[in-house]
Amino acid sequence: MKRANLIFICADQMRYDALSVTGNRVAHTRNIDRIAAGGATFHRHYTPNQICSPSRATMATGLYPRHHGLWRNGVALDERLPNLWHALSLAGYATKGVGKLHFQPLLAPAERDMPESLAYWERPGSGDWHGPYFGFDSVDLVMGEANESIRAGHYAAWLKQNHPEVMDLYEPDASPDSWALDLNEVWKSAVPPQLHYTSWIADRAIDFIDHQSKQAEPFGLFVSFPDPHHPFAPPRPYCNLFPPERMPEPTIRAGELERMPAYLGEGDDPKKVPYIASGEQPREQGFLLRTDDISDETLATAIAHTHGMIQMIDDAVGRLLAALDGAGVLDDTYVLFTADHGELLGDHGLLRKGPPPYRQLLQVPLVLSGPGIRAGTSLDALTSHLDLFATIASLLGLPAPVTDGTDLKPLIDGRIAGVRDFLFAEYHPRRDASLYNQSVISKEWRFTRYPNQPAWGELFDLREDPWEHWNLFPEPALSAQARALNTVLDQRLPPQPLIVNEVLGAY
Template sequence: MAKRTPIARKRGGAAMAERRPNVLFLTSDQQRFDCLGVNSDGYVQTPAIDRLAAEGVNLTGCYVNNPVCAPSRATLLTGRYPRNHGVTSNGIALSEDELTVAQILSDAGYRTGNLGKLHFVPLGTRDFDRPHPGFGFDVHVNADEPGCFPDDYIRWIRQVAPGMEDKVGIPHPITGDRSKHYWDFEAPEELSYTAWVADQTIGFIDAAGDTPWFAVAGFYLPHAPCNPPAEYVDRYPASGVPRPDVVPGELDDKPEMVRYLAESLLPDTDEEVTQYRRYYYASCTMIDHHCGRVIEHLRRSGQLDNTIVVYFSDHGDACGDNYTLGKHQAHYDSFMKVPMVWRWPGGLPGGRTFEGFFEGVDLVPTLLEALSLPIPKPVDGTSLWGQLVGGDGPGKDCVLMEYFDPGIEEVVHEVPKATRYTLSGWSVLTLIDEQNKYWIDGEGNEILYDRKADPGEHVNLAGDPAHSAALGRMRKALLVKLASTYDRRHRKFASV
């Protein structure tokens, strides 16, 4: 393992707890920005996280740097862009040489725990008979796909509810049939993966005693397939479900890859999209309920106000917007913009909204500044702690998004240009600023959106001569951003 310069270990019982707060990351999976009540005029029922926002800071400009689980999670917990930590798509393992926030906090005297989904090791190649790689976590209670592998969740189910494995899981991600996107959870809710993650998190917190702790509670929902209990689904009658944001013909001027992915992922009927949305919203409400259990446990145990709580998701979901479902290389806001809420009465004002840009890479450095810990050089992100507390310092003027899949030809199947996407290096690069979003794929196909006039991202302006100046400006800005954040230890990016 690469040699690190450790922060002096300072485990010191109650005295340490008084000096430094605990840290709790509550992480949902595939939750779009507008699927918190506080971000949706209350339609999506998330009272626990809404209260967290009322008592803390709600970030309304938070974007992840990659649209799928493994790369985004690696970025969120290392503070490094995917092309720099090497996990540029699902199916690639994070190197154990990468410095994670868990390792930094462990070196600083924290007891660290991963409870639930982490997704740093590809499921198809992981040996479940061997311990999970540490990545700086003292405690690993790991399960990335509920009920699909002989992991900690299924071992628990076999102990407490023998014979219930088929009732609690989802289809295998590699060999199973995932054509069905939603159904009702068929077992008691206390056996659900969601409840289990909350229970494991509470147990980890209690076991830490007087030692300061860092916990990552990794929930799976509302990632598809969604399987919340029926009581949550019933809260969202089909008649009241918002319709997807689509414009007829909007795919006509989009690159071939975007059109193909939309057409291959969208269900056949409007009714199916409505049902998917019902189960998706219900899953968000279920996650909120069990996050609320963890928060309430902290409140009752007297630890809440000495804990930095951060709620966020690794990416979002189109939910039918732009004629697509899930997430992919199109980098629509529906799956790149995510909820993020911070609460810490000891250091943050309550009831505040931060509207500036915040990238996934910024999570680690921002947390480290809050804890008065040094930010190591490998970190690409910028601390925005000063902005969160209400300071007037400079914010970010752009956000970088990327996606590279060395096996993309297996994803897009018979698309004629698939092989050339693979050979061209980066499959997709995107940059957004206050005015525009610029997208380019490995063949040089481009998209330009006017973010203010077209927030739904329906009209591609890249071929419109009236917007040539904006196109040129964004091309240059992307190159500057890439050059300024490029780690030469990893592969070169393609010329754009």
């Protein structure tokens, strides 16, 4: 009997509450909601790291960053480590990766010969390479977001060869409307939507579905959209679907940042490009911004554009589901949708992501449908990206991998109500060692410590303050609670500020 297929869909920088199915009153994500309605929605799903590459490596390997070695952007994942895609390939699956993978540094030097580096794509004939790569038989890469996407990768090569006139349309000065002066990454893209990378990714994935559904072997497909990661620059009509003046205002409690570790008093420059050029002085990961100097209008536009990017992804997901249906394999395919990490989007007076492990960054959407999963399943258990490899292997009948996670199939089947009492997260900084932090999360509390800066700490009562706006760490009356959770961290995730893996690039 032929095994079920898998489509693993990943968005970049999409927080848990970005979808209609997870309570967003502005979104109209009917296609992602359709996956949820036909299967399971995980309402307390977290990543153990709020930065792109570490989180993506965890999704693939089921390991904490301290164990898979990709502890920060700018470090490469070891191709010899077992991962989900290797496991599928070994089990006879045809495997394909389309879009943003981010397993290697963008700024790795040319001599490392890394396909996800800019230097690799400066070589003649680089566009002829399509894999194999990290267990994928073949890949079609998109590297970077918005105007960064035209610098390297298969999409950039395709665009240059077939639609060279579109290259310049990715730049903000081609925008049909004004470019926000107080946040230089907010504009309306002039790129035709059918030639945008979100559409190109869907096109390549659909080509694979149409071909592979006729073959004898099952398939595993990773579809990874670079959006809604900043810059906030969707094309028409998506940039105009959500009026900025109707966007919900970010949630900020007066004085909340004054109770947080002192580094949150600083931030990146909103007028500076949120990337690091080769040779540039390092800036902290995530390019965290305070919104004090950003106008309400610009911030509302960034939020509206984020919803527009999510809507474009949802439309692409609808096309993928239609392709599965049209090929007659929808009922034989597990469809998973998630994100690598979240986005602050103005909450707490902050934008983008960075060292603080706020819920807006660590909690992400997860919906999963497929054979044997009861429609409308709603799960409130604490789950993690650590669990995805083991769970997918279990659903597909593959050998159980050795991971830091847990097989969630008994939870999905309703045989158990929970899989853990605590989730753990860990952030390794790029620039300032004092920002290294570790978190433990239960259904009631989130506690964070900074081992290199013991005076700093974060403690949130998630029952009274679910979106973490009032740090209780300074309260003497709760010191016993902080000590108890600190002990849990000591026992389960002892401090490991230094990870042995070579830094090859800043991003």
